[in-house]
Amino acid sequence: MTSIQQNLELITSQIAQAEQKCGRAQGDVQLLAVSKTKPIEAILEACDAGQRLFGENYVQEGVSKVDHFNEQHADLDIEWHFIGPIQSNKTRPVAERFDWVHTVDRAKIAQRLNDQRPETMPPLQVLIQINTSGELSKSGIDSEQVFELAQLISSLPNLTLRGVMSIPENVSNYESQLRAFQELAQVKAQLAARYPTVDTLSMGMSGDMTAAIEAGSTIVRIGTAIFGARDYSNRA
Ligand SMILES: *Cc1c(COP(=O)(O)O)cnc(C)c1O
Numbered sequence: 611m612t613s614i615q616q617n618l619e620l621i622t623s624q625i626a627q628a629e630q631k632c633g634r635a636q637g638d639v640q641l642l643a644v645s646k647t648k649p650i651e652a653i654l655e656a657c658d659a660g661q662r663l664f665g666e667n668y669v670q671e672g673v674s675k676v677d678h679f680n681e682q683h684a685d686l687d688i689e690w691h692f693i694g695p696i697q698s699n700k701t702r703p704v705a706e707r708f709d710w711v712h713t714v715d716r717a718k719i720a721q722r723l724n725d726q727r728p729e730t731m732p733p734l735q736v737l738i739q740i741n742t743s744g745e746l747s748k749s750g751i752d753s754e755q756v757f758e759l760a761q762l763i764s765s766l767p768n769l770t771l772r773g774v775m776s777i778p779e780n781v782s783n784y785e786s787q788l789r790a791f792q793e794l795a796q797v798k799a800q801l802a803a804r805y806p807t808v809d810t811l812s813m814g815m816s817g818d819m820t821a822a823i824e825a826g827s828t829i830v831r832i833g834t835a836i837f838g839a840r841d842y843s844n845r846a
Contacts, residue, residue: 614652615659617836618643625830628823639823642691642812644833646671647840650678656836657686665712665831667694669703676707693775693812693831695749702726710735712775712812712831715751720763727768736763737775737812740797742790750776753797757804764805773810773828774798780817787818791825798826 611619618641625639645653646667653664653675666672669692676690691710698718704711705726714720714736727734738759741750751759756774763771774797778790791813802808814822814830822830834840 611659612655614655614837618656618659618661621832621835624819625823628820631820632824634823639827640829642693642829642831643836644693644831645675645837646694646833647842648837650675652837653679653688654683657683657688662687663689663691663829665691665693665833666708667692669694669696669700673703673707680707698722705734706731708734710737710772712737713739713749714759714763715739715741715749717759717762720759720766720769724766724768729768733768733770735772736769737773737810738763738771740774740776740794742776742778742794753793756797756801760801760805764807770807771801771805773801773808773812775812777815778813778818782817784821787821788825791818791822791827795826 621641625641626636629636629638640663642663642665643656643661644665666675672692679688690708691712692704692708693712696704696713696719701719701722705723706728711734723734738756739750740753740756760771763769774794776794781787794813795811798811810828811826812829814827816832816835819830
């Protein structure tokens with residue numbers, strides 16, 4: 611077994627423990643393996659261990675990986691999630707390839723993704739990125755503006771609104787982590803009451819996964835703990 615496969619096994623058991631600890635059903639929480647900056651071979655190793663959900667942050671890199679797997683390994687049937695910031699001039703390659711986008715935070719992006727989604731593909735599964743800590747420097751919209759954007763997304767035929775995503779401030783205190791995640795869970799519950807397609811809460815990374823699961827996360831996004839530290843020195 612490779613170290614990637616050992617790491618996946620460990621994280622999967624940590625997720626199961628967290629589910630059990632807070633009385634959630636086994637398998638409630640999906641693991642998104644964040645493969646940004648990592649080579650094709652690392653993704654293949656994870657696939658060998660049964661992993662099928664992968665997250666990418668950078669358009670160009672993500673596009674070349676999706677194309678590679680579509681051409682060489684279509685049988686693996688990977689589900690690709692785009693989780694990085696999107697500029698409006700880069701929406702097309704994302705709309706044409708990815709299955710999910712976690713980082714929709716404004717009307718213009720939603721509209722373009724809808725217009726550029728090929729009719730031959732299923733609707734793009736979309737999460738609204740919320741800025742819970744209210745820091746201006748981060749992407750995401752305030753929770754008050756979510757409902758307006760949700761209204762727009764739900765009216766667009768080539769998008770399906772699935773829920774919300776957030777990257778809360780990095781704090782080590784469990785109670786503070788939990789509070790931020792519970793706020794987000796509340797927004798998701800309010801959306802779910804209006805839109806029946808809403809069932810997803812993308813929150814929790816390596817350092818705060820347990821609190822996220824206790825608060826109701828349905829997708830945790832884990833990179834380093836699976837693939838090891840990232841090396842950015844070769845990036846163009
Ligand atoms: C990189 C990234 C992750 C994974 O982070 P790690 O610290 O490597 O686990 C999760 N979510 C988002 C949005 C990311 O950009």
